[in-house]
Amino acid sequence: MKKAIVSVLLATTLLTSGLSVMADEGDTIKIGALFNLTGGQASIDTPSYQGFKLKADEINAAGGINGRMIEVVSYDGKTDQATCANNAKKMIDVDDCVVVSGFSDSNYALAAGAITQDKQVPFVITGATLPDLCEQIGDYSFMVPFGDDTCAYAAAEYAYAEIGTKCYMMIDQSMEFTKTLAECFQERFEELGGEIVGTDNYMNGDPDFSAQIDKFINNDGGAEFMFFSSVPNDAGPLVLQYRDKGVELPIVSGDGFDTPLVAEVAGAKSYDVFVSTHCSYTNEAENVQNFVKAYTDAYGTAPENAFAALGYDAMDLIGQALATVEDPTDTAAIKDAIEATSDFKGVTGTISYSAESHKPDKTASILELVDGEFQFVTEE
Amino acid sequence: MSFNYILGQLINGIKLGSIYAIIAIGYSMVYGILRLINFAHGDLLTVGVYTMLVLMGFSGLPIWLVILAGCIVSIMVGMTMERLVYRPLRGSGEETTLISSLAVSVFLQNLISMIFTPQKKAFHLPDFLTVNHSLGPVSLSTINILTMISIVVILIALTLLLKKTKIGMAMRACSDNLAASQLMGIKINNVVVVAFVIGSGLAALTGVMLAGEYKTIEPLMGFVPGLKAFCAAVLGGIGSLNGAVLGGFIIGIAEVLFAGLMPSDITPYRDAFIFFLLIVVLLVKPNGILGSSEGGRS
Structure with missing residues (x-):
C-alpha cells in the first residue's frame, strides 16, 4: 500500500513537472550556448559568450522572434572535450534546444559537433577556424568566422x-x-x-x-x-x-x-x-561602433577581443534565420533557414552560406599592439 | 652548443627546480606522517597567490606584509582542509584520502574560478624583486636568488625543528609509526596540524616565486607544479627533506635540459619525460634516492 502511494505521488510529480516544461516551450525558443568559461579557452570564450548573450538580450528587448522570447541555455565546457560533448547532449536531450552555438577552438567544436550532427540540430560555430571544420562535422554545422x-x-x-x-x-x-x-x-x-x-x-x-x-x-x-x-x-x-x-x-x-x-x-x-x-574595433563603421558601445554599456568594459563580436554575430545570424521559420521547433527547417543566409552584415564582416560551403568568405584585419591597445593596420 | 648555452639551460633548470623543491618539502612532511597524497597541496599555492593579488590592489601595503598575509590565509585554508576533510577520514585507508584530496582540489580550483573568474590575470611584483642581475652568462632575478637562499634557510630550520624540538621528535615518531606514537601518548592531531601549517605556508611562499617568475596567475596554476613536486618528493625519497629538495632540482633540471637539448619535435613532451623518469627511478630504487625502507611501518 505504502509503495502504491509513493508511486502515485511520484507519477503525479513527474506529470506536473513534465507539463510545466511543456508550457515553457510554448513561450520561449531555447538556444544552447556552448562555451569554455574556465580553463585555457576562457579568455576568448568568455567575451564570445558575453557578445552572444548581449545580442539575445537585444532581441528579447525588441520583442523576441515573432513574439517568442529567446532563452540562452549555457553550461561551462571547462576547456575539456568530453565535458563539451556532454553539454551539447544535455542541451539537446534535456533542455530541448533547437540551435546550439559556440566555441572558439576546433577541438571543442569537433567534440560537440559529433553530437549535434547525430541529433540533426543546427550548430553555429562562433570562433573555431579549422578550414574544413564544417566538412568534418557535417551539414548541420556553420562557421561564423573565416578559416585559419x-x-x-x-x-x-x-x-x-x-x-x-x-x-x-x-x-x-x-x-x-x-x-x-x-x-x-x-x-x-x-x-x-x-x-x-x-x-x-x-x-x-x-x-x-x-x-x-x-x-x-x-x-x-x-x-x-x-x-x-x-x-x-x-x-x-x-x-x-x-x-x-x-x-x-x-x-x-x-x-x-x-x-x-x-x-x-x-x-x-x-x-x-x-x-x-577577425575584426578591428577601431573600424569607424556604424555597426561596429554600435556594438562596442552596447558591449561596453552591458559589461563595463570594451570588447576584449574579436571573439566578442563573433559571438554577437552568431546570435544575430541565428535570430535572423529563426525569424523566417514557421515552426521554431523544426530543426531541419532552421538548418535550411541558416543555410539560406545571404549577405548578412555582421560586426566581423559579411556572411553568405550556400549548400556547398558553410564557411564565409571574409577578410582578415591586421592589428598592431600600440601602447597596450590593438590598432588597425590594414585588411588583407 | 657552447658551454655558456649549457650553463644557461642549467640555470633555467635550477630556477624551476628550486620552486618544485619548496613545494616538495611540504608535500613530503604531510605524506611522511599521514601517508596522505594531498592533491590539493598545489592549490594551497593558488589560494595564497590570489590572496596576495587582492592585497596588492590596496596600494601602500608593503610587499612583505602582502606575502605574509598570503601565507597566513593559505595556512588557514590548509588547517581547515585538514580539520574538515582529512581528520574525519583518518584511518580509512590511503585510497579514500587520496580521492578526497582530489575532491578538495577540484573544490578549491572552482571556488577560486568563481570568485576571481577563470581568466588568467597579470601578477606584477615590485620591480626590485623581478629585476635581473647578470653575472657573466648567468642572469638571475632577485626573486630567484631569494628562492635559493630560502631553500637553504628552510632546510636548516626544518632539520633543527625535527631533530631538536619536542614537536619535531613527535613528528618523526609519527612518521615511523602512527599507531604506536598514539599509544605512547603523542597528540597526533597537533603533529598533523603542524605539518599542514608548514606545508601550506611553504606552498604560498612558492606561489610568490612561481607567479613572480611567470607574471601570470590562474585558478589551475598550482595543480601541475603540485604534481611535479609530488614526483620530486617520491623521487628523492618520501619523508626525507633533503630528498625532496634533491628530487625538486633533478626534476627541474631534467625538464629544462630535455626541452633545451633534444630535437624540437619531441620537446613538447617534457612532462611525459618527467613522469617516465619517475617510473624508471622507482623501478631501480622503490624508496626513492634518499628514502629509507618502508618495512617498519604498520
Missing part, C-alpha cells in the same frame, strides 16, 4: 611585405588550431619567397619557455621576426618571457593572440606585436 587559412595567409602576406623574409616559428603542439595555423602560415610564406629559419615547439599550459628561448638565442638562424602559433592563455607569457631574455624581434601571430592578456601581462614589453584577426 585566411587568417594565416593574411599574416604571412603582411609579414612578408612589411616585416621580413626570415621567420622563426614557435608552435603549440597540443592544439589542432595552432598546428593548422602554423602550417598555413608556412605554406603561404614560403610560396611568397620567405624562409622559415627555425621551428620550436611547446605544449599549451606549460608556463616555462626558458629552455626554448635560450635555444633560439643560441641559434636564431638570422630570423627577422617570429611567428607564434599560440592560443590566448600562452600569448602574454610568451611575449613577456622572450622580451625578458632580450629578444626584440617583431612578433606575428593569428587570432589566438587577440587577447588583452598580451598587453596586461607583458606591459611595456608588448611592442612590435602584430596580429591577424
